[in-house]
Amino acid sequence: MLTELTSRESLEGALVETTDDVNTIYFPFSIRGFLEDSFPESPIRVFVYPPRGPRKYWFMIKDNEHIKVRAFGALGSNRAHLVIGKEELVKAYTCLMKNVVCDLEEANLNLELFYMNEKQCRQALNFSQPEPSLPDGYYFDEVDPLTEGELVNNTWQHAKEGDLEQTVAKLARLPSACVRYNGEPVAFEMVDPAGFFNNQFVFPEHRRKGLGAAVESKLIQQCVSAGMKPFKTVSRSNRSVLAATYTSSQWTQWKENGRPVVVIFQEWAVNE
Known part of the structure; x- marks a missing residue:
């Protein structure tokens, strides 16, 4: 079961743990901003598994106050939301959502990630x-x-x-x-x-x-x-920007076993 990190000490530890791992590249800046209250419009909650020792899974909820498509709706919830993650994790999330929610539909944007x-x-x-x-x-x-x-x-x-x-x-x-x-x-x-x-x-x-x-x-x-x-994502359909980024000396592509890692932005919205 996922455990929420609620204390300042635990979040400071999470900042250290996630800083040098590309798998958790979305976490450090968000955690630092939350601790420093530098972007109050986007509060976060951080969950981990297991609760102690080396973490196997990290999960973060961001609730942007001005945006009705909220990041990471709870399973079983009919709230519209956006989920971001590696392809295999988002596909697993999709299967779970389809088992518990019937009036939301997903739309996927497949991306490749580049970092420095x-x-x-x-x-x-x-x-x-x-x-x-x-x-x-x-x-x-x-x-x-x-x-x-x-x-x-x-x-x-x-x-x-x-x-x-x-x-x-x-x-x-x-x-x-x-x-x-x-x-x-x-x-x-x-x-x-x-x-x-x-x-x-x-x-x-x-x-x-x-x-x-x-x-x-x-x-x-x-x-x-x-x-x-710095890091950025580029849509897999944007061939010209991908080609320029592949050859840029400023960026490193996220790969595993020599293959590009696919990151999915998946929006769940009400089926009208």
């Missing part, structure tokens, strides 16, 4: 390296959460009700990067409360100029300087 290893993080901290270059007329800046949060949110293909408030909170509290042209944001990327890179976007008229790579490199520098270990 210690060497790559050290290279990002090498301040002798020049800042990512931009074409003439373009420059790095910050996004204004209050006046530009809606613009950023509207470019995210997965945005739904409640995401605008969450996007504003991300931009206000977490690292983000932006490129402007004539004063307007034309490329940007931000960080999710779970720590992964989120919503890299370049407006169509500004594409094929290296802005996506530049804004990502800028965000990497910010995150590593803040003590974060």
Whole structure:
């Protein structure tokens, strides 16, 4: 049976245990943020098995206050929710849900995960390296959460009700990067409360100029300087971004036995 970690001491221990294992890559940033109250809009609960000794399973609930699709609904619950995990674990969860819930349907997004290893993080901290270059007329800046949060949110293909408030909170509290042209944001990327890179976007008229790579490199520098270990997921259907990430010196692909690990974002919603 899963045991919830409720004390500050146990959560601090969980932070240490999960920090250097790619299998628990979603946990450290979330736990640290909870302990430091740095993102109160997304409280978490952490469960483990077994309760003592080396952990075999880790389970985390995130309840984003502005989003109606809540992360990890309890088995037997009819609440809409989102589950994220390795393919085999999510498939097991699917079987359990279908045995106990009849009016929710699942939709899967299959992804590959990329992270930065210690060497790559050290290279990002090498301040002798020049800042990512931009074409003439373009420059790095910050996004204004209050006046530009809606613009950023509207470019995210997965945005739904409640995401605008969450996007504003991300931009206000977490690292983000932006490129402007004539004063307007034309490329940007931000960080999710779970720590992964989120919503890299370049407006169509500004594409094929290296802005996506530049804004990502800028965000990497910010995150590593803040003590974060950057990671991101890429949809398996996004072949162009996958191809670029495979060959990037900044990223390491999560593989097991020489094969890419598939991560599934699985949304459970009411069948209308």
